[in-house]
Amino acid sequence: MKRIFLICLLFSLAGYCLAQEGTNFEDLTFKEALAKSQTTGKKLFVDCYTKTCGPCKYMVKFIFPLKECGDYFNSNYICIMKDMEEGDGIDIAQKYNVRIYPTYLILNHDGTVYCRLDGGAVSSPKEDFVQKVKDAIELAEANRKYSAGARDHSFLEKYINILRIHDKKRLQTVMSETMIQLGVNKLCEPENWTLIKTEVNNVDTPLFRYLVENRAAFCKQLGQQEVENKIISVYSEEFRVLKMMGIDFDKRMTDLKQFEKDHYKSALPLRYRMLFFYIINKEQKDRANEILKVLQNINKELPDEADRMSVLRELTGFERIANQQQIEKASTYLQEISNNLQPNNANYVQGLITRIKK
Template identity: 35%
Template structure:
């Protein structure tokens, strides 16, 4: 699951950085921010960061400069950015900040409305900040409302996010949140599923090719609101490519049932226009199915450069599942193959290759 999320994340398209639209952080005091917010009919948003915090730097580089986030933040908040160990230390203590980044929203009287910690981007970031404005969307209140039986898209998605962010086990948090989204999807008619307020269950909370929501997207892509169609199409493409990576990073065509499932996937991919994009991966997948370890490793040694960067990353990350690694000789041969190409790979590929080499040579 983690590998799938890593690869999916690598595929997601970023937003163009537009200086004029980026989040405007004002160089004023907290008291001045409260005064400005009252005059402008806004609330105050504070990003508490530290100089050594990696996720803080990612927020600054990848999230706050985007047009989507900037437009939302500038329209709704007077924004401050404070180093929690320097000029913002006293305020961080006042609001009991203990993790970084911590993002908070306060009203014009300086009363804390809500906060969350950690990195989010795009629509997830906006949804998380927006929820802080409304006391009814406070995480604990969201949980209370959901468990009392209330259901609507905004509440369900907020509760799913709550489950992911407040579970000590990442995998269990994902499982529980998916159960919530699955139940909501199954409770809706087709026409309700297509409503814009329910779009996040497709564009943000569908993670796997096997999920029925993907089939619904494929069957109804042109029935979605026009403003959502491109996002739906992007998610369909991400999930199909992710499934191709799954086949590439393992040895899955082992019986009639798995071959039939693969043939169906390949047919669907062609129907969606992905045949050319996936052609190289299909050759590797099918070569693995018809070859022993030695023959397939020889094929990889010769043809690895024909794969794109993400496919290369996927293949090297899965060598423990693709090949039998029971003998020192086989481990050495696989490691030699990875070392042969590691200098030509993308930064993500180098990371995955290094992890695989460590497992093979430790």
């Protein structure tokens, strides 16, 4: 009997030790947790969950019990878990505008937000949740330093690298705020131009607009093809990704017409793609003849077959806006276009003719 008792005791102790390896979530009210945070000098970590949240349950079962989580969180934080739909969790959800679950709040002693991870769950121990929290803290601290006015070169270089990994949207803002003042000559230096090429991908950001408005000066430094490739690629990618979400097509096509005057070869096919999509998507039947005019002259205006095909792929649905006479004209023009294409592309156009005529 004594032996059985000892075995049970050993198992209990083993379970206790194992539990202690993981994150220690304390049974405290929010007010008590803040008070303990202040007494111990540790920040407060709040796991904001709901009972129906699958990722929340996964984190509690598989991530927070890990030894590396226990080592990090128990040493640095007072940790509590709060259901956002009951008790003082309701007030926490309202006060901190918690809408995504799980959300992890890291709070200062006075309850102000030091850092937060909205929807911060991981789906595997391999994702390293501790590192994810450390990265979020690094970003939050850098954001505060920047907002406080830090602009020295070493900080900005580090900050921009952090944003490149963790916050692409804010990166666009910070680059615009700090790089335009450098002027064209500095921006054309390899380090800065590489950053612009790889990271400035929003047509409406001030830095991209600065590039567009000063493209002639950039071309003198970098060559027209280099500048054209960057500018047109941003417009093209925007059209590919966001064309169903309300681009200002008139504004974009006005820009592209200006690029055509600068002899940007890629501007015209992109403008025609936008024109076709916009007219057909908006079902502007009174503009069907604009499409026919493009089809009539496309072999001459776009000698590159890839450019022609990129435009023709936006012709889907033309039959919805065209009358019978316009459909017949389009079919005739498409047949002429087909005669000058490689077999695979010709087959695509023949299929397009068939669909339009149905």
